[in-house]
Amino acid sequence: MEDIEAEDRLLDAAETLFYGHGVQAVGMDRIRAASGVSLKRLYQCFASKEELVEAYLRRRDRRWRGALAAHVAAVPSAAVRPLAVFDWLEAWFGEPDFRGCAFINAFGEMGAGSAAVAEAARDHKAEVRGYLLGLVRAAGATDPEPLADQLALVVDGAITTAAVTGAPEAAARARDAAAVLLAAAGVTGVNTEGREKTRGKRSRATG
Amino acid sequence: MEDIEAEDRLLDAAETLFYGHGVQAVGMDRIRAASGVSLKRLYQCFASKEELVEAYLRRRDRRWRGALAAHVAAVPSAAVRPLAVFDWLEAWFGEPDFRGCAFINAFGEMGAGSAAVAEAARDHKAEVRGYLLGLVRAAGATDPEPLADQLALVVDGAITTAAVTGAPEAAARARDAAAVLLAAAGVTGVNTEGREKTRGKRSRATG
DNA sequence: ACATCGGGAGAACGCACGTTCTCTCGATGC
DNA sequence: GCATCGAGAGAACGTGCGTTCTCCCGATGT
Numbered sequence: 001m002e003d004i005e006a007e008d009r010l011l012d013a014a015e016t017l018f019y020g021h022g023v024q025a026v027g028m029d030r031i032r033a034a035s036g037v038s039l040k041r042l043y044q045c046f047a048s049k050e051e052l053v054e055a056y057l058r059r060r061d062r063r064w065r066g067a068l069a070a071h072v073a074a075v076p077s078a079a080v081r082p083l084a085v086f087d088w089l090e091a092w093f094g095e096p097d098f099r100g101c102a103f104i105n106a107f108g109e110m111g112a113g114s115a116a117v118a119e120a121a122r123d124h125k126a127e128v129r130g131y132l133l134g135l136v137r138a139a140g141a142t143d144p145e146p147l148a149d150q151l152a153l154v155v156d157g158a159i160t161t162a163a164v165t166g167a168p169e170a171a172a173r174a175r176d177a178a179a180v181l182l183a184a185a186g187v188t189g190v191n192t193e194g195r196e197k198t199r200g201k202r203s204r205a206t207g
Numbered sequence: 208m209e210d211i212e213a214e215d216r217l218l219d220a221a222e223t224l225f226y227g228h229g230v231q232a233v234g235m236d237r238i239r240a241a242s243g244v245s246l247k248r249l250y251q252c253f254a255s256k257e258e259l260v261e262a263y264l265r266r267r268d269r270r271w272r273g274a275l276a277a278h279v280a281a282v283p284s285a286a287v288r289p290l291a292v293f294d295w296l297e298a299w300f301g302e303p304d305f306r307g308c309a310f311i312n313a314f315g316e317m318g319a320g321s322a323a324v325a326e327a328a329r330d331h332k333a334e335v336r337g338y339l340l341g342l343v344r345a346a347g348a349t350d351p352e353p354l355a356d357q358l359a360l361v362v363d364g365a366i367t368t369a370a371v372t373g374a375p376e377a378a379a380r381a382r383d384a385a386a387v388l389l390a391a392a393g394v395t396g397v398n399t400e401g402r403e404k405t406r407g408k409r410s411r412a413t414g
Numbered sequence: 415a416c417a418t419c420g421g422g423a424g425a426a427c428g429c430a431c432g433t434t435c436t437c438t439c440g441a442t443g444c
Numbered sequence: 445g446c447a448t449c450g451a452g453a454g455a456a457c458g459t460g461c462g463t464t465c466t467c468c469c470g471a472t473g474t
Contacts, residue, residue, distance in 0.1 A: 022317065160363045173357055
């Protein structure tokens with residue numbers, strides 16, 4: 001049963017270090033030092049670095065989507081819920097250790113070399129798109145499938161732009177774009193200016 | 208004068224290898240082997256790997272934007288020229304060695320560790336946004352600045368989505384979104400359906 | 415013909431990686 | 445009290461990195 005505590009500590013260290021410095025730039029010994037777990041036990045929990053990387057990405061996917069969904073679910077109106085996604089993004093972008101999308105970063109670093117990483121990134125994107133699809137469907141969009149695709153594009157664009165430029169305001173630009181796309185898809189009850197509707201108490205994002 | 212030929216050969220090899228496999232995954236010896244330039248000369252041309260990486264990114268920025276601009280300039284109507292960007296993207300996404308945005312990939316891999324790489328990525332994004340701004344301004348958009356931001360987001364989203372999913376159709380979804388955003392910004396002469404207007408002879412993208 | 419120089423090939427160096435192995439020590443069973 | 449076991453600490457191993465150094469050869473000037 002201590003095994004699962006060791007696993008948690010390892011994944012915590014892996015997430016901080018891999019996300020903060022890149023996968024290839026962080027060695028197994030650094031994860032041992034940060035987690036306090038012996039190297040022997042590390043290799044008992046995860047047979048190789050690639051296995052640890054995959055576990056890190058899978059857990060991060062669950063936590064990231066969970067935090068996003070928790071924030072969005074707190075918005076009462078289904079019509080504005082899709083826009084609340086971008087408020088959560090803005091809070092995330094403002095966190096000091098924000099460094100872009102963990103999945104895009106890992107994929108860019110090793111996509112060609114690691115099938116497990118490529119699949120984790122693909123799965124994450126598919127899950128996010130599915131989540132957005134549910135939101136726009138509940139918001140009453142006509143033809144929700146292409147709208148979900150469009151919002152997913154805008155979300156990814158906002159994340160990468162915010163990462164490279166270091167400017168969290170990319171979220172606001174993305175929100176504006178999303179409002180236009182939603183209105184064009186027949187989602188009513190959303191006026192482009194009425195941002196304060198989804199502002200206010202903002203649960204802390206999980207990075 | 209052979210020096211500039213050696214430099215070109217080195218940058219060609221660097222671009223193929225760094226873009227295809229990631230920066231950290233490619234060693235200097237592999238670039239020497241692929242370029243046919245001796246290691247001594249390599250270090251005469253570029254004093255360190257970081258210098259070579261930066262030169263690779265700077266040259267790629269010029270070539271990438273040049274190829275995009277050449278394709279877009281061939282479109283007669285200023286109003287549809289912004290949409291032609293996405294046709295060029297679609298052709299690029301379909302190339303067999305497409306692996307996403309070189310700048311986002313390099314930034315995700317080393318952004319925290321290399322100021323030169325981070326700056327090259329930031330500069331590239333700024334240049335692209337400036338180019339889009341010129342396009343939407345010429346297309347007659349009201350308030351072109353935020354529209355340029357929005358289109359830049361959509362472009363980045365399309366690139367990363369196409370890279371991770373491997374589906375070039377992300378460009379078509381992005382084009383649809385861009386058409387909606389352009390129409391909302393008062394650019395006339397663009398109907399969302401009329402895609403064939405910018406299709407047709409399509410100059411080969413440069414990767 | 416011969417000294418001089420530049421450049422190519424690749425060995426060498428110091429380091430860090432992922433992974434495995436060894437040694438030691440403290441807890442447990444009888 | 446003593447044998448047994450599991451686990452922690454970290455040394456060891458093989459490899460590959462970025463970078464520098466050595467050696468050798470062919471071209472050139474006189």
